[in-house]
Amino acid sequence: MQTNLLSKVTNAKSSSxxxxxxxxxxxxxxxxxxxxxxxxxxxxxxxxxxxxxQRIARNKFPNEAQASEVVQETMSxxxxxxHLFNQNKGAATTWVYTVMRNVTFDMLRKIKGNKExxxxxxxxxxxxxxxxxxxxxxxxxxxxxxxxVIEKLPEVQQQVVKGFYFMEMSQEQLAVHLNLPLGTIKSxxxxxxxxxxxxxxxxxx
Amino acid sequence: MNYAPLTLPIFPLPVFLLVGxxxxxxxxxxxxxxxxxxxxxxxxxxxxxxxxxxxxPLIKWGSWVEVVNFDQGKDGVLEIDVKCxxxxxxxxxxxxxxxxxxxxxxETFHWSQGIDGNSIVELSDSLEEVFVNNNMFNExxxxxxxxxxxxxxxxxxxxxxxxxxxKSAFVDVHSYDEAKHFVQSIIGQNKNR
Numbered sequence: 001m002q003t004n005l006l007s008k009v010t011n012a013k014s015s016s017x018x019x020x021x022x023x024x025x026x027x028x029x030x031x032x033x034x035x036x037x038x039x040x041x042x043x044x045x046x047x048x049x050x051x052x053x054q055r056i057a058r059n060k061f062p063n064e065a066q067a068s069e070v071v072q073e074t075m076s077x078x079x080x081x082x083h084l085f086n087q088n089k090g091a092a093t094t095w096v097y098t099v100m101r102n103v104t105f106d107m108l109r110k111i112k113g114n115k116e117x118x119x120x121x122x123x124x125x126x127x128x129x130x131x132x133x134x135x136x137x138x139x140x141x142x143x144x145x146x147x148x149v150i151e152k153l154p155e156v157q158q159q160v161v162k163g164f165y166f167m168e169m170s171q172e173q174l175a176v177h178l179n180l181p182l183g184t185i186k187s188x189x190x191x192x193x194x195x196x197x198x199x200x201x202x203x204x205x
Numbered sequence: 206m207n208y209a210p211l212t213l214p215i216f217p218l219p220v221f222l223l224v225g226x227x228x229x230x231x232x233x234x235x236x237x238x239x240x241x242x243x244x245x246x247x248x249x250x251x252x253x254x255x256x257x258x259x260x261x262p263l264i265k266w267g268s269w270v271e272v273v274n275f276d277q278g279k280d281g282v283l284e285i286d287v288k289c290x291x292x293x294x295x296x297x298x299x300x301x302x303x304x305x306x307x308x309x310x311x312e313t314f315h316w317s318q319g320i321d322g323n324s325i326v327e328l329s330d331s332l333e334e335v336f337v338n339n340n341m342f343n344e345x346x347x348x349x350x351x352x353x354x355x356x357x358x359x360x361x362x363x364x365x366x367x368x369x370x371x372k373s374a375f376v377d378v379h380s381y382d383e384a385k386h387f388v389q390s391i392i393g394q395n396k397n398r
Binding site (some may be wrong): 031032035036037038040068087088151168169170171174178185187189191192193195196 | 216217218231232237279280299304331334335338353363364365366367371374383386390391392
């Protein structure tokens with residue numbers, strides 16, 4: 001099944017398990033996707049990760065289609081959320097597999113909703129199974145550490161990203177600054193936008 | 206206002222910057238390192254707020270910036286501070302062999318480089334507070350023109366958490382009043398002074 005899978009998904013990197021991972025390169029691609037929506041870089045990331053994700057997902061789901069869905073979902077999240085990746089917090093592989101983990105969780109939750117008895121506890125945590133499955137998932141982070149880091153990731157990274165690229169306040173920051181409830185800020189923004197739309201009329205649509 | 210067209214490197218980036226606005230960028234891609242080299246030897250570059258979801262370039266304007274400071278981040282990545290000196294109309298864009306964009310651009314006048322007569326104390330004070338309480342802003346803006354209403358409205362527009370497409374509406378040369386009212390409707394009348 002494994003061989004079949006590999007040849008089906010891609011002909012690349014079937015030997016990648018023993019290859020060394022070029023971490024700086026992966027970081028650069030992710031950053032290129034984040035900052036300049038670089039499609040070539042994303043293609044490279046796809047070639048690198050898709051077969052690996054497919055292989056792992058195939059062990060978690062009963063059929064090929066669902067495994068492919070994990071690949072699709074994960075990679076489109078990588079495209080959309082690349083700006084949240086922070087190489088100071090861990091390897092690119094760790095980050096992408098975290099995205100994959102979340103996607104898989106979501107899918108499993110959906111399935112569970114449909115079919116209660118389909119799952120057992122041995123499915124998770126994926127972090128452990130990944131390290132045993134494929135040495136390429138080996139990382140400079142311990143599993144335990146990995147989980148704490150993951151939990152902290154989005155917020156901290158968002159701050160860094162915003163600070164560097166957008167210089168934009170979050171709604172929460174604005175609420176704190178103006179000493180107003182977040183709900184008030186949100187409704188003010190909504191109102192302001194509605195008013196603006198009226199002022200500008202149709203021409204700016 | 207008539208300006209001669211220029212050819213400048215173009216950096217597609219989701220950053221909204223009006224005249225006088227400063228932001229810090231991290232540069233690591235080879236083509237953009239090359240761009241910085243060109244920019245520092247020449248006349249800067251243009252930040253182009255390219256809509257990421259769309260293939261077609263809908264936005265025909267950009268922020269013409271010059272590098273005002275640079276440093277190396279903890280991770281060794283080049284960090285540059287750029288300041289917008291004018292808005293430009295982008296007439297055409299081409300790519301070179303390194304996939305770096307170059308555009309034929311024309312400088313245009315924008316309200317963010319003018320001075321409006323009426324002061325807006327509340328927005329000025331409020332902005333000053335944001336800047337004082339934020340290390341990054343303090344570092345980036347050694348000189349602040351909090352008494353110039355246009356400068357204040359422009360900075361508020363940049364930092365407000367509003368969709369970039371909405372912000373783009375205020376690129377129109379005559380949109381100062383709309384911009385001011387927009388910012389006021391979000392920020393104004395908050396302080397119980």
